[in-house]
Amino acid sequence: MKSIGSRLYTEATKAVASLRAGSRRRSAKFRSFVARLSDSITIRLTNRGSHTKPRSLVNRILYIQTLWSIAIFLIAVTGIWWSSTYLIRDNLFERSVQWTTELDELGTPLYASGQKLQMTDIAKRVTASPEIVFVRYYDATGKKILASYHDDPDAEDSAQPLERNQIEALAGTNQANKPYFVDEVSDPGIYRLIAPIWVKSIKSDGLMGFSLEKPGPEQIRVIGYIDVGLDRTRFARVQNNVLLIGSIMIAIIVLVALFAGRQLIMRALAPLSRLKIPLARLAQGETGVEVESVGDEEIVAISQALNTTIKAVNERDEALRKIADHDPLTGLVNRSYFMRELEETLEEASHGDASSALLFIDLDQFKYVNDTVGHGAGDRLLIQVAEALRHRARDYDVIARFGGDEFVVLARDVDQSSAVGVARGLLKVLQDMRFIEDGHSFNIYCSIGITMIHNTRYNVDELLSQADMACFQAKSRGRNRYHMFEISDYDKKALVEDIGWSQRIRDAIDNGEFLLHFQPMVGNQPDDQEFYEVLLRMTDSEGQLVAPSVFFQAAERFGMMVDVDYWVIENSLAVLADYRLDGRDVCFSINLSGHVFEDQALASKIVEALDEHEIPGSAIVFEVTEQSAVRYMDRANSLIQSLQNHGCRFALDDFGTGFSSYGYIKSLPIDYIKISGDFIQDIRHDHVDKVMVKSMVEIAKALGKKIVAENIEDLETLHILQDMGVDYFQGYFFGAPMETLPDWEASRAMVNLKG
């Protein structure tokens, strides 16, 4: 899991890359970045990694409290029910025993006389007690009912003799414990208790020498049984009443406790609840929120932590904005920021009479300085130039570095003559500047293209294009000068065509209308991998397939090359993933423009794309041109090493055309060298080309690099290159670029053809 720091860094890198790309779309991406950053922080602060709506802690506590209260209520009611049941059963037993004792005595005449008439007194007694359902007196055998009473006279006849088990249960004559037989089952509405009727006597002659202190055993004889039935429903009603009243009382107590507890919890958690609103605002991306630090220690700690975090986020946000809006080398604003400013100026100009000027500055001697004293010196020159421009410009002018040695200035509120004055001033500043490096002294000149911004129908891209073209005109006219853009300078048709290309490129990027073609790169060894170079194509306005050289100029002019590069990478990987899923161990070689070296997020984006498509880095070779690699030597080195760590390989494309020193090749950690087709196509007839290629091959071999030769169109050329030791071959001889992968075996077979 990525840390917040690494995530922020990635986001920031993406944002910086976006700014460097300079497109309107990238600018929009940046604007959304801050929102994403806030969202990210908000999500992290509120609910890390959760996509469901978080539950309220306060509600959860109250919910648990309510559940507990219900549980306590149920337990208490159950306890009352259990206790009352136990007590009532106990009471029923005690009452029954009391009744049998009383009835035992009342029934004495019955056993003395044996006459049912004796029952009258008993009936009088029990009638007064409605809890008695029936009373039965049995003889000593338990079979004969001597007398009985029933509160329902009709039911009196249902009396049955005692059962054997009942009599057996009552047979004991232990003086300490008189046995009782309880029957709660036969009739759930009646609690029935049967007790034996005992008579006791002291043993024979026990009264001679009778002693109270030494009680002797007594003889016990069962003379009958009393069967008493109590109305259980009366006791059940009592129990129900107890249960009802008890439940109500407990419910009231629980409700009061619940309410009081709820109030206490609400009061205790009120500071936490108050955090909800600022946190919600924070979650929505508002980082200007301040959380109130009051309440309990824990809440204050949370509030302070939040405030500290918000402050840190704001500071980091500000730092990121600065990084995103500025060129890290010169400190000037970058293309993205400048474009926003330019759009605002254009918007203002469209609503008023005020005009501004856009100045496109290109250093005349930069490449010379780079080649003479190195790129480090070139960077220092750029810093010095930027400082000079900043010093010369007015406070409300905007100066930006667009990349390389290109600078732009937005001079606000100037008319055409003032704009010319600004251009002259800038020229003068640079003319007065001396750049001294490593014992060399350089005069720094520049060419400036000016276009006016007023109530115009051009958009920012078109204005930039106008300024660029004016700058080109200034260079064409001898450099170290300015040139004011005039529509008459250009073929209107060409301008419209250029703008048209930029629009088609944009549409192609947005709608995926580019085409990818694949040309085989056949290895000299039988076990060499299936290998294709990915070539970008698109259709022109008439639907004809055109090569990149046709639209790359417009793409570069309108700052869309990085987007084009990313489109190619993403779509190439998607195609490669499909082939690899089909089981083909295919490798692609993908071209990168030099502009991608300006994108610090390139490596991470490529790695993410590889991971997303589950493609190993070893299946990819990135081709960079010799000129771009040399121009961005440090960044190229860093990027190549970074991606090589993920298995990717690199090829130096169009080798030989840049007239670069071999020393650059030595210092670049590339894997392949692709010799420019310019040296190959006439190698059969041009001895110099043959010698140069041979020289390049030998040097590459000495450096341990693999050699790729392109533009091979016949067998003789192939044999010459094979003899030289070239490792891979590419050209129409092996197969033309096609929309689908060509027949690899057919291409492969060409390597072994004999003349």
Added chain:
Amino acid sequence: MWRMLPACPQKWLTAAVALFMLSACTTAPPEAPRQARSPQKVAIVVSQRAAVFDDVAEQLQQELAGNATRYYLTGKNAADNELAKAVTESSATQVVVIGLPAALWSNQIQRKQIVFCQVFNHQQYRLVSEWRKGVSSVPPAEQLFTKWKTLSPSLRRVVTITGPMHKSLIAHAKNAAAKEGIRLDHMVVRSDKEFRYTFKNRVGKYQGIWLLPDNRVLSRSTMREVMSYSIRHGKQVAVFNPQLLSIGGLISAEPVPEDVAVRVLDRLRKARPGAAIPGPGVVPLGKTRFQINKVLVRQLGLTPSRTPTGNGA
């Protein structure tokens, strides 16, 4: 203090017992045994080792000197049967059995004159025959009523509750009571349960209750209940054992062992060898040992008469 006693029967009883122990025993000295001796050999068989039996046996043995042999029942059939065989085969021509078990045991003895004593329910077991006669276990009713009347001059109505078969005893007692101006009623019950019921429901009109030692209808709980009830209702109870005074008896009347022995010897002496024992089935006793619960006397507000009537011992 006494005014508090009715509210607290237990304390009252405790105090009554204490005072009773301090009170003078009104027991009269036993009449000296007569000097005439039985010319025959006598076997004395005692139901068990108990003072009430041993005292009589001891008196008899003293009077009969070397002509008497004392035996004790063991309660084990085999041993007791052996004893019966031994006594039957012995030279003793007369047998004195003391207590009901010994009296019942004497059913095994043939062709010997048998006198039983200290047996209350002899009718129940049909102990009286030509060769077997007895001495009453109940002190003379005349002495009891005389003593009681002296103690409670206002005594008019007394009831006694027993099991069945005591008509002659009760008839004699009624006469004795009548001489003292007391009406004695007799109620017959068949169990302790019936005793309690009868007592609670029918003694309300009586001033006194004469408690006879009929084990068939008395249980310990019944006795306690009777005593408790009597105290609560101000009844006077004449009891057969001085221990019952401690739980509410007013006067106890018990036999005097020497008197019992004299009556037994008298019967033995009057019996000719080889003939049936002459005289009634059971002869009455002549002396009574009385004890009075003085605390209860006060509690009941009795004012004893200074001139006793009757022959109390």
